[in-house]
Amino acid sequence: MSSRPLKFTKTGYRGPGPAHPTNLGPVIGTIARIGARVQRRKSLGVFSTIGRAPRLFRGWLVYSATMMPFGYLSRQDTELIILRVAHIRGSEYEYDQHKDLAARVGLSPEEIASTALESHGFVGRRATLLDAAEEIVKNKQLSDLTWTRLAGVLDERQQVAFVMLVTQYDGLATALDVLNVPVDEKRSGSQ
Incomplete structure (x- = not known):
């Protein structure tokens, strides 16, 4: 003790x-x-x-x-997924950390901001990834339709990596909240 x-x-x-x-x-x-x-x-x-x-x-x-930064998904897709999970979970800590990382890997301010909107506005592959991430966080499962969409944009290895990424950051959001981790203060001169 x-x-x-x-x-x-x-x-x-x-x-x-x-x-x-x-x-x-x-x-x-x-x-x-x-x-x-x-x-x-x-x-x-x-x-x-x-x-x-x-x-x-x-x-x-x-x-x-092994998920970030050395995962099977692109760094941009990974950051978008993490930001969407952070938004859905209400994890201020995760969102604050990963919006900066997302900018560093080349995502635009508009792309980053859209992850925190009710309807993210992405289409195609990225819409599938963000919709599936949201469904996992909210339902702890994927519908047959969402699995079909996901299988259309990810191979089997990437599907496993995707689910592990989403559930890792969903669980980490819980841990950060329960363990009382405040948002980190930026260093002087950092945006």
């Missing part, structure tokens, strides 16, 4: 939130600091929170990296 003071709100105890990188040990603390620098943030709450459980953090980091 931790000897640090508990954080209480009007509704009771809120999860541990991010640890200071110096409390994460040399390896995870360094990864958290590097991640924050790459993301142009003062700290990276997702790393500094999950990093409280070192064995879990290492596995999660490798697992996450």
